[in-house]
Amino acid sequence: MIFEKVKERISDILGVDADEVTMESSFMDDLGADSLDVVELIMALEEEFEIEIPDEEAEKIQTVGDVVEYIKEHTDM
Amino acid sequence: MKKRVVVTGLGVITSLGKDVELFWNSLIEGKSGIDVIERFDTSELGIKIAAEIKDFQPENYFDKKEARRMDRNTQYGLAAALMALKDANIDLEKINKDRLGVILGCGVGGIETFEDQMSVLIEKGPKRVSPFFIPMMIANMAAGQIAMSIGARAINETVVTACASGTNAIGDAYNAILRGEADVIITGGTEASITPLAISGFSSMKALSTNNENPKKASRPFDKNRDGFVMGEGSGILILEELEHALKRNAKIYAEVVGYGTSCDAYHMTAPDPEGSGAALAMKKAIEDAKILPEDVDYINAHGTSTGLNDKLETKAIKAVFKENAYNVAISSTKSMTGHLLGAAGGVEGVVIALAIKNNIIPPTINLEENDEECDLYYVPNKAVEKVVNYAMSNSFGFGGHNAVILMKKYE
Numbered sequence: 001m002i003f004e005k006v007k008e009r010i011s012d013i014l015g016v017d018a019d020e021v022t023m024e025s026s027f028m029d030d031l032g033a034d035s036l037d038v039v040e041l042i043m044a045l046e047e048e049f050e051i052e053i054p055d056e057e058a059e060k061i062q063t064v065g066d067v068v069e070y071i072k073e074h075t076d077m
Numbered sequence: 078m079k080k081r082v083v084v085t086g087l088g089v090i091t092s093l094g095k096d097v098e099l100f101w102n103s104l105i106e107g108k109s110g111i112d113v114i115e116r117f118d119t120s121e122l123g124i125k126i127a128a129e130i131k132d133f134q135p136e137n138y139f140d141k142k143e144a145r146r147m148d149r150n151t152q153y154g155l156a157a158a159l160m161a162l163k164d165a166n167i168d169l170e171k172i173n174k175d176r177l178g179v180i181l182g183c184g185v186g187g188i189e190t191f192e193d194q195m196s197v198l199i200e201k202g203p204k205r206v207s208p209f210f211i212p213m214m215i216a217n218m219a220a221g222q223i224a225m226s227i228g229a230r231a232i233n234e235t236v237v238t239a240c241a242s243g244t245n246a247i248g249d250a251y252n253a254i255l256r257g258e259a260d261v262i263i264t265g266g267t268e269a270s271i272t273p274l275a276i277s278g279f280s281s282m283k284a285l286s287t288n289n290e291n292p293k294k295a296s297r298p299f300d301k302n303r304d305g306f307v308m309g310e311g312s313g314i315l316i317l318e319e320l321e322h323a324l325k326r327n328a329k330i331y332a333e334v335v336g337y338g339t340s341c342d343a344y345h346m347t348a349p350d351p352e353g354s355g356a357a358l359a360m361k362k363a364i365e366d367a368k369i370l371p372e373d374v375d376y377i378n379a380h381g382t383s384t385g386l387n388d389k390l391e392t393k394a395i396k397a398v399f400k401e402n403a404y405n406v407a408i409s410s411t412k413s414m415t416g417h418l419l420g421a422a423g424g425v426e427g428v429v430i431a432l433a434i435k436n437n438i439i440p441p442t443i444n445l446e447e448n449d450e451e452c453d454l455y456y457v458p459n460k461a462v463e464k465v466v467n468y469a470m471s472n473s474f475g476f477g478g479h480n481a482v483i484l485m486k487k488y489e
Contacts (some may be wrong), residue, residue: 001140013145015141015142015145019366035214036208036209039088039208040207040208040209043204043205043207043208046204047205056457
């Protein structure tokens with residue numbers, strides 16, 4: 001559920017096929033994101049899931065799995 | 078021997094056409110690109126008309142992700158630049174990209190992005206302001222994006238002189254090639270400022286036509302009943318190339334750039350010098366730079382904004398430079414059809430004079446119906462004329478008192 005929503009936003013923002021996105025995908029190495037894309041994506045996810053990802057946590061996010069895990073831990077979904 | 082600079086490619090994105098042929102045909106048919114604004118709700122605005130580009134599809138020129146990271150003004154500029162490069166038949170695999178540059182004019186920059194993100198700041202707070210806000214908004218990003226998309230690594234600059242920006246850019250590109258800094262420079266201007274904030278600002282200055290009922294009649298340069306300019310948007314791009322470089326690759330040549338003149342009124346923030354002396358000085362300098370006489374000029378593409386002051390004072394300035402010949406030279410304002418593209422105006426009008434020289438046709442000033450005693454020159458009213466055009470110049474004047482004039486010649 002979370003993964004599906006995250007995938008949708010990634011596909012939107014990074015302009016990649018949703019099918020290409022897996023839990024293991026690295027934003028920068030696999031999905032062609034640069035540092036600005038990652039910031040934009042995190043902002044969009046914060047808004048969508050009504051959470052706040054602090055900068056020091058955001059810096060650790062490398063893969064789609066990292067962000068899905070973070071959202072799982074910080075929401076009731 | 079002094080280097081020579083020629084125009085070898087053209088590209089336009091305007092309300093009159095998103096390719097050069099359609100744009101030119103619309104101009105010589107005297108069509109207006111002005112209509113009711115559709116992009117946003119104008120119900121609370123005093124101004125409801127503009128020369129909007131209604132069906133621009135960024136994905137026809139670059140991919141969706143790239144487009145998302147570009148303000149509209151960058152999208153127009155990049156699309157027109159790619160079109161001009163194609164027209165110039167430049168092989169990007171073969172050309173020395175260390176000697177390929179970009180000099181653009183942009184008066185306002187990414188104001189649509191600015192307005193969007195200002196709303197985000199107010200409605201959602203500072204933490205939601207996009208990381209792309211700054212790179213998308215800054216006025217130089219169109220030049221940067223063009224270079225990035227083709228790998229152009231030579232001189233790369235953006236000129237900001239309000240409505241003179243596009244012409245200053247062409248002049249600076251011409252000089253950069255003359256001094257040997259590049260073989261080829263992509264130049265001209267881009268602008269996309271048909272937004273609620275920009276329209277409201279110009280409207281408060283009383284600079285815009287309020288003829289909302291008759292959009293196609295609203296831009297009427299030199300006509301007695303003119304009441305302000307109509308905002309346009311888009312991009313006009315020229316490929317300037319050092320002559321030997323162009324000849325070596327058998328490039329088609331539209332015209333040769335032979336003169337450039339600039340000056341400043343040093344008078345008022347927005348009002349032109351009441352004698353038009355700054356504008357006259359720039360025209361005089363361009364003619365001197367070309368080493369010709371005023372009577373050699375066959376066509377002047379006027380700044381001709383359709384404001385009370387500009388058209389009167391530009392007429393005065395032309396008389397000061399051309400003396401008795403002022404009544405013989407063909408003058409027209411294509412802003413009667415394209416609207417005023419601000420920083421892109423000089424780019425689009427540079428394209429116009431190159432085509433006038435190439436085709437020996439002078440596009441008209443449309444909506445010129447009632448003579449104004451203070452505007453009594455030959456403005457090619459309402460219908461294009463066929464005439465040999467050996468020398469043509471384009472005038473651009475901007476808020477801040479900036480004046481820029483570029484002069485081109487038939488290539489021989």
